[in-house]
Amino acid sequence: MGMQSMVDFKWPGLRRPHGDHLRLNRSAFVAVDRHRDITYDPVYRPQALYHRALEGLHANNGAFLLQEVATNLPIYREDTGPTDFHLHLPPGGFQLVLVTSGMFTFDYDGKLFYVGPGAVMLQSAIVHRQLFYTWSGLATEENLKTPQTVVPEPLCMGYSGKFLEAFIADPSTFPNPTVVGPDQIREDETPRTAWKHPLHNRPAGAGFWFQDPLALDAVFRAYPADAIGPLASPMPVYVRDIGIEAPSGNLVTGHIIATDPRGGSVLPKSGAATDAEGLAKGEVVVFRVIRGTAAFTDGAGKRLELAAGDTVTAGKDAIRLAEVGEDTQILRLGLLKGMEDLRMWTPTQRDEIDALAGQIITRSDLRSDRLAGSPVGYLYE
Structure with a gap:
């Protein structure tokens, strides 16, 4: 040594x-990183x-x-x-x-x-x-x-x-x-x-x-559509809280939003409800599509479609998740006020x-x- x-x-x-x-960007900005580019x-x-x-x-x-x-x-x-x-x-x-x-x-x-x-x-x-x-x-x-x-x-x-x-x-x-x-x-x-x-x-x-992805705190729970807003999908939508808000010192929240493939079940699930408040946090939000497809809308209803490998970073309330495809997994990170x-x-x-x-x-x-x-x-x- x-x-x-x-x-x-x-x-x-x-x-x-x-x-x-x-300084977080507090405007209603939307920035997209396309995997193809x-x-x-x-x-x-x-x-x-x-x-x-x-x-x-x-x-x-x-x-x-x-x-x-x-x-x-x-x-x-x-x-x-x-x-x-x-x-x-x-x-x-x-x-x-x-x-x-x-x-x-x-x-x-x-x-x-x-x-x-x-x-x-x-x-x-x-x-x-x-x-x-x-x-x-x-x-x-x-x-x-x-x-x-x-x-x-x-x-x-x-x-x-x-x-x-x-x-x-x-x-x-x-x-x-x-x-x-x-x-x-x-x-x-x-x-x-x-x-x-x-x-x-x-x-x-x-x-x-x-x-650990197979630990009890890593199970997927039902997406709280009633509290977060309507979400279209051909399959039931689930959420996993990756648990980083407290360990980060309340700087960043982290969730994975996902669906099973059609005709299959691969997500470890629990019948408990998702914490809607935690899922909605973020002065700025970052969504990364790990697999599958997702669509977002802005305040004017304009549609933004993302595929695997795409990332969107947006100001608070600038976009909302509107649609999730089958066999889709999306990482959502919410950047909190403490970062400033x-x-x-x-x-x-x-x-x-x-x-x-x-x-x-x-x-x-x-x-x-x-x-x-x-x-x-x-x-x-």
Whole structure:
């Protein structure tokens, strides 16, 4: 691991962000990112192709980014493989991951998570890395066309690993330091170590969150049409609360709106009612169609149709969900007022923290069992 990891470093460069406040777009705007118009780019490493919802990011004053990450090369190549140990310091301590195909192994502060379609993780300022991912062997064009889902279907679990990822602000605008590089990782020691970090600007109550798609809190409940408004669909519509509002510090809500395929039943369901109030929250809303089709209408009744891979970002009450097709899954994220209490990192702060790199490890804490206990990180002080 290196002696640098054991230094009692006091983080002179890690201060609360003192840049500009985040500003949600409070107008009745509608910004659409069409899957047909986008490109996939290896932004950070060759095996991961990124599709970023840039129209929504820019229209919402750069406050929130949703992107898809698609694995496209095998893990055994010299230029691919596991990532290094790193952490993110976004405004508010917010990074969301929703797996949509394939299988991954993530390491959060020494605890392993073996996850597939439908798994949800919310974390920040926790040292982590991606240890394993599946790859289908298909050519890039075909690989990017493979279906995605939030239900652990055996077929989709065998495809290349993909996930949706969201940050408050663009990752290029906040620190993302690498604390242990590939040449320093010792598999018999480093993954068994948890590190603690100083608090930055996360809200009170924010914490690490993991939701298994087959857990009782991940079941789908009936869509509350009476409370939310009429919704046309050839199939009954259900909602899964992905549970991120409280762990995010009341910054973002998250739900999956879905229907079964015709003649089949794949969604794990409960007879309980959906919380209509929670589903309606959001000063700005983001809808991403994971599979199937959906249609929205604006205040004038103008219709907007979306297909798999499309994303719409809109101001409060600027649009409403009007129609959901069969075998459809839609991620809905509601951005809450608390986001505007957050500040951006200044470029000077960002560069200063990134330059610290491996020096930021302030304490080591060996784990007796990598599968036991919660991730530590600064969230568990």
